[in-house]
Amino acid sequence: MIYLMRHGQDDESYIGGWSDVELIPEGIEDVKDSALWIKDNLYINRIYCSDVRRAVQTAEIVGGILNLPYVCNSYLREQDKGDLNGVLR
Numbered sequence: 143m144i145y146l147m148r149h150g151q152d153d154e155s156y157i158g159g160w161s162d163v164e165l166i167p168e169g170i171e172d173v174k175d176s177a178l179w180i181k182d183n184l185y186i187n188r189i190y191c192s193d194v195r196r197a198v199q200t201a202e203i204v205g206g207i208l209n210l211p212y213v214c215n216s217y218l219r220e221q222d223k224g225d226l227n228g229v230l231r
Contacts, residue, residue: 145184147176149191149200162195173200177207186210192218 150169165173180186189212191201201212 145180145186147180147200147204149173149194149196150203152196165196165199169196170199170203173203174207177204180204181208189213190215190218192216192220194219 150165150173152163152165152169186208187210189201189205189208189210191197191212191214193214193216197218198212198214201214204210205212
């Protein structure tokens with residue numbers, strides 16, 4: 143079974159894509175809550191994420207709670223928005 147999880151909430155005043163923004167405090171708390179639910183309800187044996195900061199932070203939190211390592215891969219990045227990556231809206 144493959145489960146997909148979106149990264150936690152980031153600063154939405156920036157354009158996403160390959161931008162390297164961090165999770166905001168609410169996003170961190172949401173990821174922790176989701177990871178605790180996953181721990182109690184699903185069997186997960188591997189975590190993969192893209193290499194953008196918000197995805198890595200999410201994988202670190204989930205991996206820490208599930209006691210699993212994670213693997214980052216640039217092929218898992220979302221759409222490249224070119225010069226707009228990380229620009230203020």
